[in-house]
Amino acid sequence: MASVCFYFQVHQPYRLRRYSVFDTTDAYFDDEKNAEICRKVAGKCYLPANQRILELIKRHEGRFCVAYSLTGVVLDQLEAFSPEVIESFQRLAETGCAEFLAETYYHSLSFLYSREEFVAQVEMQQEKIGRLFGKQSTTFRNTELIYNNDVAQAAHEMGYRAVLAEGADHILGYRSPNFVYCPPKLPIKVLLKNFRLSDDIAFRFSNRSWPEWPLKADKFAGWVNQVNGNGYTVNLFMDYETLGEHQWEDTGIFDFLDHLPGEILKHADNDFKMPSNVAASYEPVGEFDTEHLISWADTERDLSAWLGNEMQSNALQEVYNLESAVKAKGDEALLSDWRRLQTSDHFYYMCTKYFADGDVHKYFNPYESPYDSYINFMNVLDNVAVRAKGTAAASRGA
Amino acid sequence: MLGWEFPPFISGGLGTACYGLTRALDQLGHEVVFVLPQPVDNRSATHVQLKSPNDCRTSPAYQIHGLQHVEFHGIPSNLQPYISPGDFVQQAPAAETAVPNDPQSAGGMTGHYGGDLFTEVRRYAKIAAQMAIDEKFDVVHAHDWMTYPAGIAVSAISGKPLVVHVHSTEFDRSGELVNQRIYDIERMGIQNAEKVIAVSYFTRNIVLKRYAASAAKVEVVYNAIDRNGEHDALPPPIERDEKIVLFLGRITMQKGPEYFLAAARKVLEYEKNVRFIMAGSGDLIRRSIEMAAQMGIGRKVLFTGFLRGDDVARVYKMADLYVMPSVSEPFGIAPLEALSHDVPVLISKQSGVSEILTHVLKVDFWDIDEMANKIIAVLRHPPLRATLREHGQFEVRRLTWQGAARNCVEVYQKAIAALN
Structure with a gap:
């Protein structure tokens, strides 16, 4: 028996506008650009992909299913700029074949800095999911699949039955990601991303120098079939924007998606499952034990994309240093602005790793350099600090 | 190599680049005949023995400690890397007192060069060309406009290919208020060269657009720095x-x-x-x-x-x-x-x-x-x-003069091939 478990990450940050040290307004976000990007991605990915998936669910009479993790900030932006996308997600929810996972509303790194803020943001996101799609999930995923035993502990305390993580080789060793594991001494299940098969779709699909190019659904189904007998589930976790945005329509990505369920289901032992079904169906085969934090980012699978240099750790620290002042102020607009600044993307833009080589980090970066992004962010944060504390700006070193 | 000032008297990037490049060529084992203007009224020039301008045609070569494959030839001249025609006129009296009025000293020209930078640039070219007759080399490398006429003359008399190295152009120095005579010399150097080295794509664009150089001829070699x-x-x-x-x-x-x-x-x-x-x-x-x-x-x-x-x-x-x-x-x-x-x-x-x-x-x-x-x-x-x-x-740390020198050598090889 091999189950295929799709989970797609859906997220867009509130990008900041150019904010110099001379600016004094509280208009921090680039509404025009955020609207433009939202509409563009809706047109290239969210709407056509949702439509295909809805058709696939109908065509396979419920035997095909998927999961999404929608951040609060992408939902807010879609409601404002592209409400038809919300409606199309609602149609998917009505089929009962789409699960909407729990995560932090602001796609934040709050787990690392403030447990109070972390819990508040997960509750906010679940409240929003419940309101829009009628059903909350029993599976939790942390921002960028950031995970260690403590994340599992926190998810368990919040009542979740499963948590998602990267199937990192250096933790698994010889073991396979295609089983269900549990953290040490906790009754919660860990589902691990099969990063090889996931990245075949997310990163290598259109790479013409990849020996497997062009990747067709039957070939991919063959790889899944090989798991049969030595694994329960193939967890394919990726950004939703893979479909149509990272891999453009002309790469054939939608045709691939269109044929994949049929090819997978040709094998009588295969099926599709959503994360909560996987967790409910299989017992853990062993412990997935990591004190060190892992993530799904870069080849390092660690936190260095957000916490790899002094600027990043300084900016993050300064954001959370303002928590009590912001919350004491009782100003909803201020609280919302401060929370939007917690979105992990802001810190990803400050990453200096590989910057000189111009890679995936650059592709996603609206700034010319990580230094520009830090300067811009700190200028905004300074203004938030002034609003929160009345006078003093964010603490400055000598 | 028709270059400029050497330490410890370096007034800007041009001297730094000539020094860095020459030292790296030396380290890579290439032989360099380095010709440079030797200030005639420079009282602090104690590291080299200054010859009287009378001797300039037979100016003896000297070496600088640490550079094994480089032979230096100073041509007595008040040319300076960042001098402008206006400045040169102002300096003229000092130059005149330092240079005896001997027709022989200027390579057959009159010794009254002090008043005009362009006359001096031409005089410098003539002396360099005569000096080149006795030297053996495969390629002529000239740095910035004041040495281009010398480069052209040396190339003509020796039959060796010319490479001009553009460290700056008249458009950088003067904006749109270009000195037409300087521009003409720059264009002549670029047109006569087998290969042109620009210090960046920024400069390469100017060379292509403003000097009508063919794109295939102009290569970029970035400057560098040596950590000491x-x-x-x-x-x-x-x-x-x-x-x-x-x-x-x-x-x-x-x-x-x-x-x-x-x-x-x-x-x-x-x-x-x-x-x-x-x-x-x-x-x-x-x-x-x-x-x-x-x-x-x-x-x-x-x-x-x-x-x-x-x-x-x-x-x-x-x-x-x-x-x-x-x-x-x-x-x-x-x-x-x-x-x-x-x-x-x-x-x-x-x-x-x-x-x-x-x-x-x-x-x-x-x-x-x-x-x-x-x-x-x-x-x-x-x-x-x-x-x-x-x-x-x-x-x-990745930007070394040896790297730049290797790139220059590649350009030399292309220049030599272009001429054959």
Whole structure:
């Protein structure tokens, strides 16, 4: 028996506008650009992909299913700029074949800095999911699949039955990601991303120098079939924007998606499952034990994309240093602005790793350099600090 | 190699580049005959024996310690890397007293060259060509316009290919107010060369657009820097609260001193504990001092004049940020020096060096607000300084003169092939 478990990450940050040290307004976000990007991605990915998936669910009479993790900030932006996308997600929810996972509303790194803020943001996101799609999930995923035993502990305390993580080789060793594991001494299940098969779709699909190019659904189904007998589930976790945005329509990505369920289901032992079904169906085969934090980012699978240099750790620290002042102020607009600044993307833009080589980090970066992004962010944060504390700006070193 | 000044008398990037390149060619085992103008009234030139101008046609070669494959030939001349036709006229009386009026000394020309830079450039070319008759070499490499006529003459008399190295153009130095005669000489050099080396794509574009060079002929070789741990031996600077923002370079239109001052004024409205240092000399120094005074920031801006040797290392050691606001900078070696001295760097996007540096701050030279915004950020946020320093140092270490010299050798080979 091999189950295929799709989970797609859906997220867009509130990008900041150019904010110099001379600016004094509280208009921090680039509404025009955020609207433009939202509409563009809706047109290239969210709407056509949702439509295909809805058709696939109908065509396979419920035997095909998927999961999404929608951040609060992408939902807010879609409601404002592209409400038809919300409606199309609602149609998917009505089929009962789409699960909407729990995560932090602001796609934040709050787990690392403030447990109070972390819990508040997960509750906010679940409240929003419940309101829009009628059903909350029993599976939790942390921002960028950031995970260690403590994340599992926190998810368990919040009542979740499963948590998602990267199937990192250096933790698994010889073991396979295609089983269900549990953290040490906790009754919660860990589902691990099969990063090889996931990245075949997310990163290598259109790479013409990849020996497997062009990747067709039957070939991919063959790889899944090989798991049969030595694994329960193939967890394919990726950004939703893979479909149509990272891999453009002309790469054939939608045709691939269109044929994949049929090819997978040709094998009588295969099926599709959503994360909560996987967790409910299989017992853990062993412990997935990591004190060190892992993530799904870069080849390092660690936190260095957000916490790899002094600027990043300084900016993050300064954001959370303002928590009590912001919350004491009782100003909803201020609280919302401060929370939007917690979105992990802001810190990803400050990453200096590989910057000189111009890679995936650059592709996603609206700034010319990580230094520009830090300067811009700190200028905004300074203004938030002034609003929160009345006078003093964010603490400055000598 | 028709080059320029050697240490310890280096007045700018052109001399630094000639020295760095020649030393690296030497280290790679290439033989270099290095011809340079030898200032006739330079009283401090103790490291070389100056020959009387009467001997110039047979000027004996000399060597400099540490350079095994380089033979130097000084041609008595008051040519200087950054001199303008106007300046040269002003200096003429000094030159005339130093050079005896002997028709023989000027290679058959009259010795009255003092009044006109262009006459001197031609005289220099003639002497260089005569000197070349007795030398063996495979390629002629000329650096910037004053040596192009010499390069053309040497190439013609020897039949060896000419490579001209464009470190700057008349458009960089003078904006749109170009001196037509200089432009003509530059164009003649570029047209007559088998190969042209531009110090950046920024400069290559100018060479293609303004000098009508064919694209296939123009190659880019970036300048570099050699780390010499000498500055580490300096005592640590005095502890202080005040932050220092440094401008170091010639104070000329090309280098954008007025943009630096305008940004300084803006910064000082927000940050009190900061001082701006302008190190260097140039024709805009008086105007810059006056401008600072008029802005009411005279007390906060310090002019040091031209710095040399340890003083350069000292001022870098004091600086919290180095700013190069150049209006049109073909390359810009100074930011590399700043980085190798652990100083974070802010450069204008209108510079060749911005093509190869990623771990620096960049602005458009005219964008005073953004320049001030970035200066303030560097002053306020130690993590920004630390990250820029850490990565900048690493980046600058990859830019070596040996790498540049290897690229030049490749260009030489292409030039030789082009001629055959």
